[in-house]
Amino acid sequence: MLKNLADALAIKAYITTERCRKALIVGAGFIAMEMAEALRNIGLDTKIVHRGSLPASRWDPEFSKLIAEELERNQAPFLKNVKALAVENGRESRLRLITDQGEMEADLILLALGVRPNVKCASDMGIVIGDTGAIKVDAAQATSMEGVYAVGDCCEAFHRVSRRWVNMPLGDVANKQGRVAGRNIGGAPSAFRGIVGSQSFKVFGLEVAATGLDEKAAAESGYRPATALVWGNAVAASMPAAKKLGIKLVADRATGKLLGAQAVGEAGAVSRINTLAAVLWSEMGLDDVAFLDLAYSPPFGGSWDLIHIAAQVLTKQL
Amino acid sequence: MLKNLADALAIKAYITTERCRKALIVGAGFIAMEMAEALRNIGLDTKIVHRGSLPASRWDPEFSKLIAEELERNQAPFLKNVKALAVENGRESRLRLITDQGEMEADLILLALGVRPNVKCASDMGIVIGDTGAIKVDAAQATSMEGVYAVGDCCEAFHRVSRRWVNMPLGDVANKQGRVAGRNIGGAPSAFRGIVGSQSFKVFGLEVAATGLDEKAAAESGYRPATALVWGNAVAASMPAAKKLGIKLVADRATGKLLGAQAVGEAGAVSRINTLAAVLWSEMGLDDVAFLDLAYSPPFGGSWDLIHIAAQVLTKQL
Numbered sequence: 001m002l003k004n005l006a007d008a009l010a011i012k013a014y015i016t017t018e019r020c021r022k023a024l025i026v027g028a029g030f031i032a033m034e035m036a037e038a039l040r041n042i043g044l045d046t047k048i049v050h051r052g053s054l055p056a057s058r059w060d061p062e063f064s065k066l067i068a069e070e071l072e073r074n075q076a077p078f079l080k081n082v083k084a085l086a087v088e089n090g091r092e093s094r095l096r097l098i099t100d101q102g103e104m105e106a107d108l109i110l111l112a113l114g115v116r117p118n119v120k121c122a123s124d125m126g127i128v129i130g131d132t133g134a135i136k137v138d139a140a141q142a143t144s145m146e147g148v149y150a151v152g153d154c155c156e157a158f159h160r161v162s163r164r165w166v167n168m169p170l171g172d173v174a175n176k177q178g179r180v181a182g183r184n185i186g187g188a189p190s191a192f193r194g195i196v197g198s199q200s201f202k203v204f205g206l207e208v209a210a211t212g213l214d215e216k217a218a219a220e221s222g223y224r225p226a227t228a229l230v231w232g233n234a235v236a237a238s239m240p241a242a243k244k245l246g247i248k249l250v251a252d253r254a255t256g257k258l259l260g261a262q263a264v265g266e267a268g269a270v271s272r273i274n275t276l277a278a279v280l281w282s283e284m285g286l287d288d289v290a291f292l293d294l295a296y297s298p299p300f301g302g303s304w305d306l307i308h309i310a311a312q313v314l315t316k317q318l
Numbered sequence: 319m320l321k322n323l324a325d326a327l328a329i330k331a332y333i334t335t336e337r338c339r340k341a342l343i344v345g346a347g348f349i350a351m352e353m354a355e356a357l358r359n360i361g362l363d364t365k366i367v368h369r370g371s372l373p374a375s376r377w378d379p380e381f382s383k384l385i386a387e388e389l390e391r392n393q394a395p396f397l398k399n400v401k402a403l404a405v406e407n408g409r410e411s412r413l414r415l416i417t418d419q420g421e422m423e424a425d426l427i428l429l430a431l432g433v434r435p436n437v438k439c440a441s442d443m444g445i446v447i448g449d450t451g452a453i454k455v456d457a458a459q460a461t462s463m464e465g466v467y468a469v470g471d472c473c474e475a476f477h478r479v480s481r482r483w484v485n486m487p488l489g490d491v492a493n494k495q496g497r498v499a500g501r502n503i504g505g506a507p508s509a510f511r512g513i514v515g516s517q518s519f520k521v522f523g524l525e526v527a528a529t530g531l532d533e534k535a536a537a538e539s540g541y542r543p544a545t546a547l548v549w550g551n552a553v554a555a556s557m558p559a560a561k562k563l564g565i566k567l568v569a570d571r572a573t574g575k576l577l578g579a580q581a582v583g584e585a586g587a588v589s590r591i592n593t594l595a596a597v598l599w600s601e602m603g604l605d606d607v608a609f610l611d612l613a614y615s616p617p618f619g620g621s622w623d624l625i626h627i628a629a630q631v632l633t634k635q636l
Contacts, residue, residue, distance in 0.1 A: 160611075172614035172621040193609050200613035209613045270618040271589035277611055278593050282600030291511050293478075293595055295518035295527045296490035300588040303490040 002031070002110065011108070020107035021045055024097050026084045027112035028055035030201040030208070033067065035110055036076045037204050044108070046076045049099065051083045058199070058210055060248050062229060063264040067203060074204040084111075117154045117167055130156045134167035139191040141181035149185060151177035158194035161212045161259055161280055162221040168197060196280040197260075200270045209273035212260030212280045215250050224253040228314035232306040234268030236298035243267040247310045249276075249286075253318050256285045258311075268300075272307055286311050286318065320349070320428065329426070338425035339363055342415050344402045345430035346373035348519040348526070351385065353428055354394040355522050362426070364394045367417065369401045376517070376528055378566050380547060381582040385521060392522040402429075435472045435485055448474045452485035457509040459499035467503060469495035476512035479530045479577055479598055480539040486515060514598040515578075518588045527591035530578030530598045533568050542571040546632035550624040552586030554616035561585040565628045567594075567604075571636050574603045576629075586618075590625055604629050604636065 002008060014020065023039045025032045028050040039046045048055070048071060054064035055071070055078055068078045083100040090096040093105040117134040119127075128144035130136040135143055135155040143150050153169035157177070173195055183190035200209035218225035229248040235241065245265030251258050261276040263269035279289055290311035296303050320326060332338065341357045343350045346368040357364045366373070366389060372382035373389070373396060386396045401418040408414040411423040435452040437445075446462035448454040453473040455461055461468050471487035475495070491513055501508035518527035536543035547566040553559065563583030569576050579594040581587035597607055608629035614621050 170614065172612070172623075175621045176609050193606060195611045198611045198613040200615040200618055202615060202617040207618070211611070211613060270613050270615070271592060273613045274589060275592045275596050277613060278596035278600070278602070281606065281610060282596070282602055284596070284600055288511060288599065291494050292599060293513045293516045293529070294490070295516040295529060295588050295591045295595060296488065297518040297520060297588070299520040300518055300525070303493045305490075 002035070002112075011110075015042070015044070015108060018094065018107060020094075022093055022106040023047070023108040023110065024049055024104060024106040025110045025112055026050075026097070027114070028052065028057075028078070029112060029114060030056065030199070032110075032112035033071075033203040033208075034201055035112060036071060037074070037202070039108075040074055040076050040204075047104070047106075048076060048078045049082045049084055049097065049104070050078065050080055053080045056208060058214065059208065059262050059264065060214075060229060063208070063246060063248070063262060066246070066264055067206060067208060070204050070206045076204075115153065115169055117169070119154055122148075122150065122154070130165055130167075132156055132165065132167040136165070137177075140184045140189075141177050141192055142184070149181040151181045157192070160194045160196050160283075162197075162217060164221065166195075166197075168195060168199075170199060196277050198273060198277040200273065205266055206264060207267060207269035208264050209270045210260070210262040211273050211277040212258070213250060214260055214262070218250055218252070218259045223259055225250050225259060226253050226314060226317045227251075228310055228317060230306060230310045230313055232309060233302065234265055234306075235300060236302045239298050245269060245272070245306055247272060247306050249289075249310045249314045251286045251314050251318060256287060256315075256318055257283055258286055258289055268306075272305075275307060286315050290315055320353070320430075329428075333357075333360065333362070333426060336412065336425060338412075340411055340424040341365070341426040341428065342367055342422060342424040343428045343430055344368075344415070345432070346370065346375075346396070347430060347432060348374065348517070350428075350430035351389075351521040351526075352519055353430060354389060355392070355520070357426075358392055358394050358522075365422070365424075366394060366396045367400045367402055367415065367422070368396065368398055371398045374526060376532065377526065377580050377582065378532075378547060381526070381564060381566070381580060384564070384582055385524060385526060388522050388524045394522075433471065433487055435487070437472055440466075440468065440472070448483055448485075450474055450483065450485040454483070455495075457511075458502045458507075459495050459510055460502070467499040469499045475510070478512045478514050478601075480515075480535060482539065484513075484515075486513060486517075488517060514595050516591060516595040518591065523584055524582060525585060525587035526582050527588045528578070528580040529591050529595040530576070531568060532578055532580070536568055536570070536577045541577055543568050543577060544571050544632060544635045545569075546628055546635060548624060548628045548631055550627060551620065552583055552624075553618060554620045557616050563587060563590070563624055565590060565624050567607075567628045567632045569604045569632050569636060574605060574633075574636055575601055576604055576607055586624075590623075593625060604633050608633055 086098040090105040135150040152174035156165040180192040198211040215225040234243040234245040243266040250260040404416040408423040453468040470492035474483040498510040516529040533543040552561040552563040561584040568578040
């Protein structure tokens, strides 16, 4: 179980004391990716086993393919379409993973299969649980029971783009909600202004980031999404160290507003997504994004940044 | 004269053919900084001579001091409070710079003293020139004379924060205005949505960026500015390669809106300023900035990014 610092230290200690040499990671979300890098960095033979065909399903297949290639390049093979069935004692290694594609042995098997909010305590108390399975809260982070507040992975958050209450368990959101709840408990009124679904991770030499909705989530929220995916450079193309960067934008045909963005590259992906997170927060239209006044300098981007180019390409499709 | 690529190539050729070994740069704006790095990188003994006490006057003295230190660290000494008076033929080197603090010899002397818009052609034609000395244009980039458009360093641009027409000669703004003028000339209506004054440069190992107004410009535009300057890390403090980063925010006491931002650091400065440029563009309040949903991951920032911390510190001063 890897939920907190103590779990991480226990895994690390186990690897050392048991002299682990081979690891298997089941799942291919961002925790699986981060663990793959961490285990490779301390020299473990590491493989990723996933029932799907690509890692990081939030991202466009074109980007996920790049992530799979990055795993391969760093000797952390991505084994697709493999369904894990059971874990048994191994023969050559300590453990054996039984899958629908055969068996694999390893000294360490990590299950990174996502999380579900732990709401037992709240539901036992009779506190209302939302449709997402997480605790229902209001803008003050108050639950349905007077004097009881909830923050973090166990509760819902208002998604400003989908206009729905969602459960998106991320550390920075938990921190913000904690601050809001703390202020309200302490008598200083405060409201949590919601999220736009921003997220990032690093896997070896790749930055991976996203914000807002993908086209599927956008359609489910009642928008009429159009998308564009463009490739370019994180810095001006004339610079010696030009790094490949891809950006995908999703916008609404009805309003022309940006609904979401994804970026993957050796550099500059998180930076673009943070800028676009501010764009989503303020419900900016694509016309504005295409002419946004960014801090241009060749070492940091082109005079037309990839953000501008992607917005211009997408504008033509609306 | 260094105005375009041909000038740059001419200077480069001159350095080679004349076997230049010593350079002096007069002025300390971003062009002076970029040239200092370029000349040091090809091995020239380079000094910067400035009539003021700190370089990069747009930035807070605390940041400008860091820039001066970065110049010193890279053997490009910053000579403050030196007024250049004349350039004469040298004895040991080709040229001699006469200053109020004595004489200095060099093979190459660059005057990087800022630019003024060249509007002679336009004013000869009777086209209206604005109070800034640059050509007056409207949202379509049209001048006062029918059928004549102006874009780039020679014309004004609407500053969305100061709500004034300004002349801020930067390459990316010129590109955007060119696109707008081109569309209008070609019969596809287009309006330039203005600037928020974003700008960045690299000097050796430092990223330097700013957007919006500093407190002086804010006060001159009728705002009642409050400021906060905070130091932190470009990535989570727990990361091995934590890089020092400073952010300064300016906000309006009357409306609580962000008016400007500056950032300087080994990494992450431009990224923050671009996010804050989107904030300025959409006239976001500081309360929102303090809880903006950024794409958190330890390699790219803290769970509270320095943007959040700076906004929270400044909120207390409003």
